[in-house]
Amino acid sequence: MRETLSLLFYLVRLRVRTRLEFRASLVIAWTAQGFGYAGVFTSIWIILTRFENIGGWSWPQMALFLGFHTLGYALGACFTLVQLRGMEEIVRGGEFDMLLVRPINPWAYLVFSGFNIEYGGHILLGLGLIVWALPQVGIVWSLPSALMLFGGLISSAFITASCITVVSACALVLQRARYLFGLYFDFWELSRYPASIFAPVFQLALLTVIPLGYMAYVPVSVLLGRPVPYLGAFAPFASLAAGPLAVLAAAAFWRFCLRRYQGGGG
């Protein structure tokens, strides 16, 4: 166990060193991400200043929501996103075959050897929004609400990592995953808005089959004392349980696909 951990840590170190060899591209990535987020958040802010609120959410509440969403996503994605998003190429190019001849879990190898320091920008942005918004939304702090904040963030990160893992696992069987990643990101963008503004069927979907509602909507609603459709009093538990459950489901799905792996051809 200790040896495995030190090995995984070594992989992260190699990865960071590789990225630092190309410092310029790292800075460009950070800047591009910064502009991307600035655009989206400004448009949400403009809607808010026009209409005072979105589905009953004020701007500071919305800022907490967005900060939570960004931070939860970044924590999950820095381990899984870049490396698993290229899964289609990893499988087709035969790189996955090369992982299978090494004495290590291929998922762990991919995740740690691709550790994504580009996400530093996301994490700072998410933290900043949360720190700015928290004092303005009047949360009464207690042990349960603190647990909700941290537990909810971890759950959110787990959901992100699980979704990305599930989508990438499809490449093991279908040799394809790009389109599915596109689909995931479409839903992910929608989950940046309070679910209550969508049609009821879609709200239900976000709380069940596409569990992105638990990324921010459910935990932040609970923190703010807002009602959550369908879940009601069960919302805090559902929010904390969603991440670990997603991880279990994703792990089972990954194993299921790995057993059906037929090579990358050639």
Added chain:
Amino acid sequence: MAAIISAEGVGKVFQQRVSQPGILGAIRSFVAPVTRPVHAVADITFSIAAGEAVGYLGPNGAGKSTMIKMLTGILTPSVGEVTVLGRKPQQERVANARDIGVVFGQRTQLWWDLPLSDSFELHRRLYRVPDALFSKNRAALSDMMELTSFIERPVRHLSLGQRMRAEIAMALMHDPKILFLDEPTIGLDVVAKDVVRKFLSRINRERGTTIILTTHDLQDIEEICPRLIMVDEGRLLFDGTLPALRKSFGARRRLTLEFSGDPGEVRLVGARPSGGEGLLREFLLEDDGRSLVQLLAALEASSDVRDVRLHEPSIEEVIRTHYQSKGSAPAPVTGRPAVPA
């Protein structure tokens, strides 16, 4: 010696998607994909003893890589059973991986943007190689493969030949019992091929590492592997030694002689004239173990020889001659009794 690798009635079927023309076809194949079974490996049985060096030979698409993937735990056989060091490679993938070394000629296991030495260090941690053993192996292998001059250079700056040498050296760092190589000489120039071949046969001799390599170059086999297994379209065609292959498959080496003047009628004992005109004469050589020097010493011609060229039949030629002589579907030929399991 007991077998450490065995394949019994092994087959592998892939379902290949058949793409259909037009937009309608694309939609149809998305909804209900049409697949076609490809028998990449069909009913193959062999066993290999510790310390052997075996060449796995066949033309493109013969199923060589697929067999290596089944032996290294990447794929499971569709039928039959493979055993490596007493294990089923895919079921005990990690344990199997620790005991074998694998090199794929067209892939890399090296960390592209970092110096070679970092890849070696990662390998040490991955395989949990004890420090003393690692330093010893690293020194010895770097020396044998002449890696020292570029060991601190990023891998992306290495030539293909340098990279291949590093690749093979790395695969041996943890003292694997078996080394699997899939086309280790592909794309290399003559000199680099020679280095790799000499190295592999030395490793096999000195360390007793069992070697299995796939290739479509008979020369690889000649220099490294006393035994060869030949496959075509997934089926076993031959299992035995190279001379036995030449004998039973009838593909002869071709000798071309160039004379300085008109040679008249040329007689060469142990060779059959097969054409040539003017100053050139061609012969097909019998496989009777006679050396080129012996052959030429018995040459009878009325002019001096200016140049001599010896042409090895390629794997494609060997197989073609085989089919031509059989005139029908392939049946396995065994050049020697299989190693007892």
